[in-house]
Amino acid sequence: MKNERILLSHGGGGQRTSELIRNLMLPLLRNPILDRLDDSACLSMPGTELALTTDSYVVDPIFFPGGDIGRLAACGTINDLSMQAAEPLYMTLALILEEGLAVADLERLLSSFAAVLKETGVQVVTGDTKVVERGKGSGVYINTTGLGVRRYATSGSVAAARPGDAVLITGTLGDHGMAVMSRREGLRFESEIVSDVAPLWPMVRALLEALPEIHSLRDPTRGGLTAALCDIAQASKVAVRIRETAVPVNPAVRGACGLLGLDPLGVANEGKAVVVLPAKYADQALHLLRAMPLGREAAVIGEVIASPAGVALLRTTIGGERILTVPVGEDLPRIC
Amino acid sequence: MKNERILLSHGGGGQRTSELIRNLMLPLLRNPILDRLDDSACLSMPGTELALTTDSYVVDPIFFPGGDIGRLAACGTINDLSMQAAEPLYMTLALILEEGLAVADLERLLSSFAAVLKETGVQVVTGDTKVVERGKGSGVYINTTGLGVRRYATSGSVAAARPGDAVLITGTLGDHGMAVMSRREGLRFESEIVSDVAPLWPMVRALLEALPEIHSLRDPTRGGLTAALCDIAQASKVAVRIRETAVPVNPAVRGACGLLGLDPLGVANEGKAVVVLPAKYADQALHLLRAMPLGREAAVIGEVIASPAGVALLRTTIGGERILTVPVGEDLPRIC
Numbered sequence: 001m002k003n004e005r006i007l008l009s010h011g012g013g014g015q016r017t018s019e020l021i022r023n024l025m026l027p028l029l030r031n032p033i034l035d036r037l038d039d040s041a042c043l044s045m046p047g048t049e050l051a052l053t054t055d056s057y058v059v060d061p062i063f064f065p066g067g068d069i070g071r072l073a074a075c076g077t078i079n080d081l082s083m084q085a086a087e088p089l090y091m092t093l094a095l096i097l098e099e100g101l102a103v104a105d106l107e108r109l110l111s112s113f114a115a116v117l118k119e120t121g122v123q124v125v126t127g128d129t130k131v132v133e134r135g136k137g138s139g140v141y142i143n144t145t146g147l148g149v150r151r152y153a154t155s156g157s158v159a160a161a162r163p164g165d166a167v168l169i170t171g172t173l174g175d176h177g178m179a180v181m182s183r184r185e186g187l188r189f190e191s192e193i194v195s196d197v198a199p200l201w202p203m204v205r206a207l208l209e210a211l212p213e214i215h216s217l218r219d220p221t222r223g224g225l226t227a228a229l230c231d232i233a234q235a236s237k238v239a240v241r242i243r244e245t246a247v248p249v250n251p252a253v254r255g256a257c258g259l260l261g262l263d264p265l266g267v268a269n270e271g272k273a274v275v276v277l278p279a280k281y282a283d284q285a286l287h288l289l290r291a292m293p294l295g296r297e298a299a300v301i302g303e304v305i306a307s308p309a310g311v312a313l314l315r316t317t318i319g320g321e322r323i324l325t326v327p328v329g330e331d332l333p334r335i336c
Numbered sequence: 337m338k339n340e341r342i343l344l345s346h347g348g349g350g351q352r353t354s355e356l357i358r359n360l361m362l363p364l365l366r367n368p369i370l371d372r373l374d375d376s377a378c379l380s381m382p383g384t385e386l387a388l389t390t391d392s393y394v395v396d397p398i399f400f401p402g403g404d405i406g407r408l409a410a411c412g413t414i415n416d417l418s419m420q421a422a423e424p425l426y427m428t429l430a431l432i433l434e435e436g437l438a439v440a441d442l443e444r445l446l447s448s449f450a451a452v453l454k455e456t457g458v459q460v461v462t463g464d465t466k467v468v469e470r471g472k473g474s475g476v477y478i479n480t481t482g483l484g485v486r487r488y489a490t491s492g493s494v495a496a497a498r499p500g501d502a503v504l505i506t507g508t509l510g511d512h513g514m515a516v517m518s519r520r521e522g523l524r525f526e527s528e529i530v531s532d533v534a535p536l537w538p539m540v541r542a543l544l545e546a547l548p549e550i551h552s553l554r555d556p557t558r559g560g561l562t563a564a565l566c567d568i569a570q571a572s573k574v575a576v577r578i579r580e581t582a583v584p585v586n587p588a589v590r591g592a593c594g595l596l597g598l599d600p601l602g603v604a605n606e607g608k609a610v611v612v613l614p615a616k617y618a619d620q621a622l623h624l625l626r627a628m629p630l631g632r633e634a635a636v637i638g639e640v641i642a643s644p645a646g647v648a649l650l651r652t653t654i655g656g657e658r659i660l661t662v663p664v665g666e667d668l669p670r671i672c
Contacts, residue, residue, distance in 0.1 A: 009665020013558025222349030329345020
């Protein structure tokens with residue numbers, strides 16, 4: 001069926017839906033729980049402190065430099081669990097396909113999805129497939145819901161930052177958003193901008209196991225670093241102050257942002273984390289992060305102070321200071 | 337904001353998304369876990385045998401006689417957990433809104449959703465909101481993922497039916513599918529056909545608590561009773577034989593199906609269950625079901641026999657017997 005296109009009947013719940021699941025999805029995603037094909041997956045959990053997260057992915061285009069909507073749907077949900085210090089164990093996969101989608105494209109993005117799961121040991125245990133008419137969708141929308149177990153003392157909560165904490169970022173900012181934008185708008189830059197979409201759990205687990213204390217974890221997705229820092233400052237009732245010169249940004253991303261009038265601090269990332277922890281552990285964390293492939297460009301970018309509570313501040317390159325604010329809408333729709 | 341329309345910026349993750357969540361969603365859905373607004377909900381489960389299910393709802397139109405997509409998204413997921421004999425506890429809510437949707441319509445369908453949750457004691461603990469451009473969606477698509485606890489000896493599995501079992505249906509067939517179709521196609525019948533969309537857990541729990549043994553449970557949604565019986569026959573490697581005269585169908589639904597050339601046994605239901613259990617408990621189950629509002633028209637419709645294994649058989653009104661088969665696609669797209 002690889003040369004076929006998706007028909008409305010692939011979403012009808014009849015024989016064609018069954019064919020799609022058995023011929024395309026199960027070979028990529030199979031495990032003993034999913035193989036039962038019951039309406040619900042029945043699970044025995046090794047712990048009782050659970051984390052549950054859901055996200056729908058509507059990124060446009062569905063294929064972009066460095067990834068696709070399948071990889072994004074796996075990583076985004078794994079990362080949301082990771083930010084709560086929860087080990088990702090199980091995932092659901094719900095597809096809304098647009099009539100006419102090439103089955104080969106569906107296979108390609110499901111293969112990306114399956115590769116992330118294999119890499120992280122996460123299992124898809126239940127799913128759903130719907131098809132909508134041409135012009136009522138956009139190729140593919142994917143919802144993934146993740147279930148994880150919390151085994152660590154750290155909560156990762158955005159409400160747990162304290163004055164005296166250091167603020168780290170695990171790598172360069174803005175890569176995902178600008179990779180999607182450049183593909184969508186047909187922009188060409190000297191060096192291609194590649195999305196950073198990646199599963200953060202292996203890196204986060206290493207931090208949780210090595211460090212005695214971590215306060216807050218947040219992945220700077222929609223709204224970028226700015227939104228993540230504002231969330232932490234507001235929820236923790238502290239001020240977060242960062243130095244613009246300390247924030248790592250790829251030159252190509254900086255150039256593209258300049259061209260489009262965007263602030264790289266406000267652009268979405270899909271493979272980065274903000275880590276807030278007592279300053280005395282900052283060096284150890286930095287050392288650990290830089291030894292891992294996803295953390296090679298990690299940096300200490302600022303600190304938590306008591307006031308003005310609820311505010312994120314940026315010390316600019318030229319020495320001024322400004323308040324970081326979340327935009328009313330967003331500069332970049334359908335980035336994830 | 338009730339007179340406004342949904343903008344792309346309501347899905348951007350910025351201030352407008354926050355407004356939509358705080359002003360519209362939280363007042364309807366609030367609970368201590370959701371109120372934290374973390375990326376994942378952190379849960380302590382009272383048991384460790386869990387059931388997890390996911391469904392995207394793409395029903396067209398989003399409002400139909402007897403319900404709307406909000407009520408459907410709550411009931412459908414509660415019912416999938418119920419069919420695994422799992423008590424529904426937590427739910428996620430992920431919305432894909434089309435730019436231009438009236439906020440008043442969103443509030444109306446979220447109110448329907450919230451009412452089902454209140455009735456059943458299920459909590460929404462995490463969610464997601466995306467907005468896509470006009471012409472890339474269809475008003476609203478909703479994904480709900482449900483998490484439940486299995487406390488009963490029964491698995492509800494479609495693979496557990498045994499020769500000697502009785503087959504019961506909890507009420508009339510075809511109401512949901514024909515209610516949606518009649519609204520979509522602008523058909524008028526003498527008496528309005530109303531969807532049966534309802535949460536089955538209270539009724540299923542009563543059965544699980546009263547009866548010593550239940551083998552299979554299945555809600556006849558897409559593909560109707562026919563698909564449910566074929567699933568049971570195939571998974572259990574038995575034959576399921578039902579009598580057409582015993583199957584309850586509302587006269588208006590029968591008339592509408594006749595007009596459109598549809599078989600009511602193949603039309604979707606959203607508030608019915610097929611119950612398979614040892615014949616000696618059939619009377620007790622029937623008595624129990626008929627005492628409950630959703631089960632007043634429950635009936636014993638057939639039995640499980642050894643062969644031909646994997647086949648569902650219908651003894652017709654005129655005395656013949658035919659094999660029930662699942663259609664290749666489905667007669668009615670976007671019914672749920």
